[in-house]
Structure formats: C-alpha cells, structure tokens
Amino acid sequence: MSSSSPTVRVARWSATHPWRAIGLWIALVTAAVALMISVPTQQPSEEDSRIGQSGQAAELLDEAGLSASPTESVLITAADGTLDPDQAETAATQVSEAAVDVKGISDVGPPIWSESRDALLVPITLAGDADDAADHVGALLDATAKVQKNNPGLDIAQAGTASIDSGINDKVGEDLASAESLSLPITFLILLIAFGAFIAAGIPVLLAITSVVTALGLYAPLSYLAPDEGTVANVVLLIGMAVGVDYSLFYLKREREERRRGRATIDAIEIAAATSGRAVVVSGFAVMVSMAGLFLSGEQVFNALAVGSIVVVAVAVLGSLTVLPALLAKLGRAVDRPRIPLLWRLNRRIGAGGISGRLVRPVVRKPVVSALIAGGLLLGLAVPALGMKMQQGTVDTLPQDIPAIAAYQRMQESFPTERPSIDIVLKSARDGGADLRTAIEQIKSDAVSADVGSATDDAIEFSKDGRTAALTLSAPHHEGDPRNDASIEQLRDTIVPRAAGSLDGVTTAVGGGVAEAYDYENRPSKLPLVIGFVLALTLVMMGWTFRSVTIALLTTALNLLSVGAAFGVLTLVFQHDWFNGLLDYESSGFVVDWIPLFCFVVLIGLSMDYHVFVLSRVREGLRKGLDYDSAVEFGIRDTASVVTSAAAVMVSVFAVFATLSMLEMKQMGVGLSVAILLDATLVRLVLLPALLLVLRKPLTKLAVEPAPKVQPERKPALV
Secondary structure, three states: OEOOOHHHHHHHHHHHOHHHHHHHHHHHHHHHHHHHHHOOOOOOOHHHHOOHHHHHHHHHHHHHOOOOOOEEEEEEEEOOOOOOHHHHHHHHHHHHHHHHOOOOEEEEOOOEEOOOOOOEEEEEEEOOOHHHHHHHHHHHHHHHHHHHHHOOOEEEEEEEHHHHHHHHHHHHHHHHHHHHHHHHHHHHHHHHHHHOEHHHHHHHHHHHHHHHHHHHHHHHHHOOOOOOOOOHHHHHHHHHHHHHHHHHHHHHHHHHHHHHOOOOHHHHHHHHHHHHHHHHHHHHHHHHHHHHHHHHHOOHHHHHHHHHHHHHHHHHHHHHHOHHHHHHHHHHHHHHOOEOHHHHHHHHHHOOOHHHHHHHHHHHHOHHHHHHHHHHHHHHHHHHHHHOOEEOOOHHHOOOOOHHHHHHHHHHHHOHHHOOEEEEEEEEOOOOHHHHHHHHHHHHHHHHHOOOOEOOOOOEEEOOOOOEEEEEEEOOOOOOOOOHHHHHHHHHHHHHHHHHOOOOOEEEEEEOHHHHHHHHHOOOOOHHHHHHHHHHHHHHHHHHHHOOHHHHHHHHHHHHHHHHHHHHHHHHHHOOOOOHHHHOOOOOOOEEOHHHHHHHHHHHHHHHHHHHHHHHHHHHHHHOOOOHHHHHHHHHHHHHHHHHHHHHHHHHHHHHHOOOOOHHHHHHHHHHHHHHHHHHHHHHHHHHHHHHHHOHHHHOOOOOOOOOOOEOOOOOOOO
C-alpha cells in the first residue's frame, strides 16, 4: 500500500522492519532511564520564586548579608497528660547532643519553654542556604527520631522549612507509587473488557508505561531549564497514562477492524496509519499546543508542568506511530490471543457501536430538542463555577499526617514566634546613621502597637556597612490565615511610609513568608492571556484540519462547555463539605489557584482527541457516499467502542488521583475525570451529533478534502 502521508510511510517502515523499530524504541527507553539515573532532577532555587515587593526585600537582605540561615525546631510535648519538666529537659539535652554531631548544623540554641509550660522547643540553626539545609535535614530527622525512640513517654517532633519539604516529597513519592499501583491494573482490566484478549489489552499499557518512563528520563536534563517543584512526576504519569493508552487504542482498534474485514496485517496497519494515525498526530499536537500555553503564565511551576507534559505526549505519539505498528506486524493475528471466551463472544455479538447506535438514533430524529437538553444540563453544571474561589495552598491544605506539618501546627499554638515571619527592610544610599536606626525602631514600635506582628528584643539587625536595617516580626495569626494580609497592607501602606517615607535615598520593602504569599495571591493574572492563546490555536488547528470555520468554532464551544461544567462540579465538591468523608479531606473553602488554569489547558487538549476522531470518521462516511445524516450517525456509532474505552481509561486514571493525599492532586483528579466523563457521554453522544445535524448546511463541505489514495503494493503481505 502506498501513500504520501508521513504517518503511513513511518508505519510502513516500522511494520516491514519490526525488529529495527522495536530495537530503536528499546534503545530510546534505555537511554532515558540512564539519563534519569545519572542526571538529578533540578529543583527551583529560592531566587526563582521571588516576586513583587517580597522578592525585592529578599534581594536587599541577600546584598546586605542579613538573610536568615535556615532553621529547624524540635518540639517536645507530653505523649499523654501533663508534660513532666524533668523528662522534657532531659530529652532536650539529648536532642542538643545528637544535633551537634550532625553534619551541616551551625548552632543549637538553649531550650525554650512555652508560656503555659506545656511544650519545650529546641531551636537549631543549619549552615549554608536552603539547598544545603535540604541536603542535611535527613540526618537531623534521623537524630530526632532516635531521641523519640528513647523517650516513649514524650512526643518529640521536628519542623522547619527543610523538614516540611522533605515530608512533602516523601508524601508525593507515596502518592506516585499508589497511583501507579492502582491505575495500571484498572487500566488493564478496562482494556481487557474492551478487547477480550490479553495481548491486545497489554500493548497499550506497555506503550503508556514506557512513554512515561522515557518522558521522565528526558525531563531530567530539561529540568535545568524548567526546574521541578515536586509535581512533574505526578502530572507526567497522569497525562502519559491517559494519552499513551488513548493513542494506542485508536490505532489498535482500527487495525483489528480492518483485519476483520479481510485485510492482510500490513494493509490493515497502513489503513490505520492513514486514518487513526493521522488523528493521533493532530490530537497529540493539539495537547502539546495547549500545554505550551502554560509558558505564557511566566510561573516556575507551570513551566515545569508544560515541559513534562509536552515531552510525554510527544513520546506517546512517537510510540504509537513507530513501535506500535512494529509490534502489530510482528504479532499478526496473535494480537488477539489468548482470548477470554465470554468477553470475546460478547464483544463480537454487540459489535462496533451496538449500544451507542441505539442511543444516537433519538438524537438524529430530534437534534434540536437533544441539543437543548444536553446543553441545558451542561450549562446548569457550569453555573457554580461563577462562584469559584481560588487561593494559594497553605499549610492547612497539606496532609496533616506528615509529622513535620503536625509539629509545625502545634508549635504555632504554643510559640507565637514560630508563626510565619514578616521582614521589613530599609536600605540607605549612604550610611543611614541615626535616622535609619530611628526609623526602624519606630516601625517596630508602631507594628507591635497596631498588633500587625510581634517582635523579640533582637528583632532588629544592621548590615556591617550600616546602610541596611532589617526588622523581623512574627505574624499575628497562623500560617495561611487570610487575616495576616491586613498586616502586610498596613505595614506597606501606613506604618513603613510614615516612619521612613521622609528619609532621602532610602529604599523600603516588606517581605518574608506572609508577604510572599500575599504577593503571589495579588500578582497580575495571566489567565486571560493563556486562555486566549489556547483557544486561538485550537481554532486554527481544527479549521486547518477539517477546512471548516464552523467545525473549529463548534469544537471550541463544546470544549469550553465541558470544561465549565467540570469547574462547576469542582467548585461544588471542594468549596463545600458535602464530599469530605467520601474523598477523605476537609473542605478548604477554595480551589487551589493553579488547578483551574492547568486543568483548562489539559482538558482543551484532551477533548480534541474525541472530536478529531469522531469528526474524521464522519468525514470518512461522507467520502463513502453516505448522506449527511447517515454519515453523522456512522461517525458516532463507528467510534463508540474506541472512544468509550479510551474515556473509561482516562476517567479511571484521573479518578485515582482524586484518592491521593495531596489536595492539589484530589482537585486535579476530580476536575479532569468529570470533564472527560461529560465529554465522552453528553457531549459526544448527544450534543456533538445534535449540533452537527442542526448546522447541516455549513458542514456539508466537510468531505471536500479528497481521501488519501491507498494502493496495494506488489509484495506479499504479512498475515
């Protein structure tokens, strides 16, 4: 069979040289694994996340040599009942002695009793910067754990930025392992039901797994350009399993369908490449284009997620076009072995689109009514999204079973100085002298009087050259409490300008942990820019693929409707407490701010899969000479088993993430799974065919592009 299509040429070469194609794929996967082992994934530095006035304050502190060293604190409380002072003091001594021997420890301060004497705190200062602290905190955690083991009557726990980050990383690793252990068997079971044969079910899973592993390996060196904040592995697994199985499924189903029609294996592979292979390329490119929109956000976390997602989609497309045809050519009809008799017979009896064909007939008969009902339901689900509240994740939204998180929450109750910090920095163009000292002391006095923070006696520091003064306050409320925002606003708008505004040549900045969160929440939103970019490119791609502006507008509108409905469900689930017990979380009252933007670009890309696949089959029907109504029904019915199976896999993989411990993963899982479920049912089975029929006149030219010419070659075909 000959064709000028690149997908067909690649498939033909792979099918006629299967061992070479398989060998090259194995070499690619092996090289990626070697990269993953040899190249450590780069994490962002503290400087990468600086924004606004808080970032300016951090830079001024760095320049003046006043940046605080990373610290850890060990909290000692009673395991039950009242804390025994002697036991606590003994344990504190053991902690101090153990910490001194740990590499990377700069200083161990004297134990500090809480005001109510129900807790004892051992402050520990680490040497170097935050990266150095991350390297050494593990040994300190081990030392603290040994002291806990020797004092079973006490609760001895460690908290600090490094230990909290370490705990979160461990939890993410557990979540990733849990997602893998759940998603793989569920995916295989769904494919087993869809194919009724073990080998056919195993091929898409194998391709998806190798795509994920390859993408993670290739991302390792790329992380030096887009560092990973800890979520890339989860997202690569999420996207990779979904698209890897989807693309293999599209291709494999079409190849089996052509073989059942009497085609030889090579001929069936080439027809699959000319049809499903082309749809895979368009769909994959659509996902990558959508994910590229994240780069416009200008944020570190989105850059990393975009790179990881684009790489895994590209690898999945490559695998579907190369190693998959090679495997199908080598296996031949053995791909349908060993069969599960009951499932095999059931699939053959139902046939392609046996169920959906019955469901779509009422839509064909009454398209206007069907469109109004389905559209009304989706709009109703989308309404709650208008009240969506977005906020940055806080310590309260992290899993509270992380030991460092639990210890930090307890510390904030007993020790107000352990609450998040606020840094006020004054820098003079020349020696500040008495004026600079007077101003910083006035700020301290006014801040404490206004209850915007508390300060210790040594809260003020000066640089060696006397040009920079820094004041450190402890926030009046726990970390994540929105009432802390008022402190930042009062300091920036009133207290600091009143004390230092009249000084010539003095730069002021209010930073620290509370100010960083405030600046992040109030940064200019790039959401409209990203949405506009993604929608514009989606319109262009669909218009170019199907040579129809109407198709492009229709696809975009349906994608927006399914995304809006998913966001409405996301709002109902996570801004209220209706599902707390079911999903094992406490309602935060908001959606984590990066989730809607990420879900939007993912869903716009993934939704294109079904639309491209279904519309391509509608066009095939028109080219075969079917009338318009019959072609629409044919397109829905003939793609039903593939789309339903692919959607079932996607929904199950995404739903697994809703069971994980991190709130962001739960929200991502719910948003993505609901959108795909709605897209594969209400949109594909009802709204899409109904609107195709309502818009019959503008779409009658859908088949204007001639079908690719396919001629049998004069060579024996593999069977």
